[in-house]
Amino acid sequence: MMKGKKEAMGQRGAARDCRILYAVVIGVTMGIFWAYLRPHGFFRPATPSTLVVDRVGGATSKLDGAVLGLEAKVAMLEREIKRLENENKELSVFKIKNDVLQQEATAAKKQLEALSPSVKIGPPGTVKSIRTNPKVQPDDSVNPKLSALLKKIAVNGELIVGISNNNVQEMVKIWFESIQRAGVTNYLIVALDDEIAKFCTDHDVPVYRRDATIAKVQADTGDNHAISGSKFHLLREFLVLGYSVLLSDVDIVYLQNPFKYLHRDCDVESMSDGFDNITAYGYDDVMDEPSMGWARYAHTMRIWVFNSGLFYIRPTVPSIELLDRVTAKLAKEKAWDQAVFNEELFNPSHPGYDGLHASRRVLDFYQFMNSKVLFKILRKEANFADYKPVTIHVNYHPDKHARMLAIVEYYVKGNKDALKHFPDGSEW
Known part of the structure; x- marks a missing residue:
């Protein structure tokens, strides 16, 4: 009886040992297979190359932001410059209008003084005649x-x-x-x-x-x-x-x-x-x-x-x-x-x-210059290198178009050699 029990217990222990062995073999096999598929495990560590990419990407992102900010500032400054240019044009027109009004007021005052009833003449230098004649009535x-x-x-x-x-x-x-x-x-x-x-x-x-x-x-x-x-x-x-x-x-x-x-x-x-x-x-x-x-x-x-x-x-x-x-x-x-x-x-x-x-x-x-002054005198004078007339009339020379182009080159485009090859006068 006792012998039968011992044999039964020996068979159950052998079966348990076999199951443990199978479990170990299966676990090792799955581990080897998983290690092959995912050598870095579930969480991939940050490699040096990854860190470099992340850092560069971050730097690029910051640089892009800085560039965008700079472009916005430049655009704002351009708008401000444009606004100031428009204001300057308006102020220039207002200044001319104001100058004209002052000139007309001065002329009207002189006309009134000259047309006033006879008065006793003042000391020398105070007597002025009319030079600014009144405007006609528009028709x-x-x-x-x-x-x-x-x-x-x-x-x-x-x-x-x-x-x-x-x-x-x-x-x-x-x-x-x-x-x-x-x-x-x-x-x-x-x-x-x-x-x-x-x-x-x-x-x-x-x-x-x-x-x-x-x-x-x-x-x-x-x-x-x-x-x-x-x-x-x-x-x-x-x-x-x-x-x-x-x-x-x-x-x-x-x-x-x-x-x-x-x-x-x-x-x-x-x-x-x-x-x-x-x-x-x-x-x-x-x-x-x-x-x-x-x-x-x-x-x-x-x-x-x-x-x-x-x-x-x-x-x-x-x-x-x-x-x-x-x-x-x-x-x-x-x-x-x-x-x-x-x-x-x-x-x-x-x-x-x-x-x-x-x-x-x-x-x-x-200021209102003729082409003789420009080509015979002014272009040769170093003191006038940066001087800009108001107008230049190409009246002394028959090659008008060529000289007009040269004047634009010299005064507008800054080509300081543009006037040099022309003779002082005209070539018959």
């Missing part, structure tokens, strides 16, 4: 279409007016681009043909289409002179409508706003063909005639002519009379319009002739 009925256009374009009742046909299209482009670059918006082209009118319209340039009235006597004086002579007739309507005009040839480059440099105290302010203080502003020229003995020296007053390609004219009675006189003379005589313009401005009354009582001013020849 819109003269040209309603032009009047409506000028009301949109003019600023302070004044504007730049250029007159051109399609023969000088390349120069017209340099002309209006320089005006725009100078910040001037009150300008207009009087187009003498459909081609130049379309060209201006395509470039968003204010344009007024008008046929030129050229006198028969001027028909064979050359295209430029014939058109130049007709401008006095065309200009009359602007003045009768009450507008002051800076009449401008298209062979002029604008580098600054010219309205900031006008005085508005005379009927006509004009650039000069003179090249220094003496020739531009007048001098005592002495003629020597030895045969006269004691009276051999005769003193004369001379001034180089006003340039009829750039002058500011106010809407006054003497100004309109000047235009009418020049137009009438050019209709009867084969003459150069600039010569006639100066004769009517300067010739005094004498037997058989009543002189024009128009006040006049010579503009600063370094």
